[in-house]
Amino acid sequence: IPVLAMTNVKYILTSEYLDIPELKLVYDNIARIYEIPTFLPRAYFVTNWTNATSQNEAENLFFNDQFDPHKYAITENYCGPPPELSQNTAITNISFIKYSPTVVDIRCQNDSPGLLILSDYNYPGWKASVDGKMTDIYRANFLFRAIHITPGVHLIHFEYDPITFKIGYTLAGSTLFFI
Numbered sequence: 001i002p003v004l005a006m007t008n009v010k011y012i013l014t015s016e017y018l019d020i021p022e023l024k025l026v027y028d029n030i031a032r033i034y035e036i037p038t039f040l041p042r043a044y045f046v047t048n049w050t051n052a053t054s055q056n057e058a059e060n061l062f063f064n065d066q067f068d069p070h071k072y073a074i075t076e077n078y079c080g081p082p083p084e085l086s087q088n089t090a091i092t093n094i095s096f097i098k099y100s101p102t103v104v105d106i107r108c109q110n111d112s113p114g115l116l117i118l119s120d121y122n123y124p125g126w127k128a129s130v131d132g133k134m135t136d137i138y139r140a141n142f143l144f145r146a147i148h149i150t151p152g153v154h155l156i157h158f159e160y161d162p163i164t165f166k167i168g169y170t171l172a173g174s175t176l177f178f179i
Contacts, residue, residue, distance in 0.1 A: 005039045006069045006141060008119050012036070040069060040119060042099075043106055045092040047114040048072035049083050049140070062142045073115055073140045080136065080148040084113060097155075104158040108149060115146045116156060125162025130154050 001022040004012070012023065012034045020034075027033035049072055052058035061067060061074045094116070097105035108116055115138075122145045128137045130147065131154055140146035147156065 001036060002038075002067075002069070005036045006119070007143070008039060008042055010036055010039045038070070041094070042120075043094045043096070043108075043116060043118050045094065045108070045110055045114050045116055046071070046073045047084055047112050049075050049078070049115055051075050051078040053077065058139075058142050069141055073117060073146060074142065075115070075146060076139045076142075078138050080138070081113065102160040106156040106158075107153070108156055109153045110149065111151055113148070113150050115140060116149050117141065118145045118158065120145060123160075125160055125164070127159050127161050129157045132157075 001020060011026075012018070014032055014034070015030075017032065018034055022036065022038065023034040024037055025032060026035045050061060052061055052074055053076075055076065058074055058076050067074070091111045093109040095107050097107055099105075104118065104120070106116070106118075110116075117140045121143060122137065122139045126137055126145060128135050128145070128147050130149055135147050137158075138146045138148075145158065149156070
């Protein structure tokens with residue numbers, strides 16, 4: 001259930017009765033709908049994180065019973081500013097300006113430095129910028145994209161722009177030219 005909650009799953013639809021304390025039954029007729037009250041939004045902000053130096057270490061931290069994605073994140077090979085080790089009580093306002101398969105624009109207002117985590121798979125080829133300046137994308141919570149942001153109001157832009165697209169377009173254009 002914690003992994004489903006972290007991946008933005010809010011409801012589970014089933015015909016079976018689920019005896020899981022973390023779930024709340026919200027509809028019971030022909031099918032049953034269970035709510036996961038602890039689900040995380042598509043984008044959220046944390047001020048605490050632990051950096052794993054290997055994938056194995058990240059897996060161990062991720063599957064530890066003490067891991068709570070509401071309180072902190074697990075990054076891999078993070079090389080940005082260190083966390084402030086606060087209680088993750090930062091005031092944050094996150095809103096999506098655009099959300100498409102290849103472009104995500106977010107407005108974030110936060111009062112402390114931390115990581116903005118976008119609960120989309122951290123697939124190679126994504127690029128990010130904060131207020132028009134390119135920034136590094138880190139893997140967070142073993143699956144997702146995260147960027148470090150400073151306090152203030154920021155416009156964050158994620159764009160899927162893999163090198164394979166450019167190679168494909170170049171080859172297709174060259175082929176068309178020769179034909």
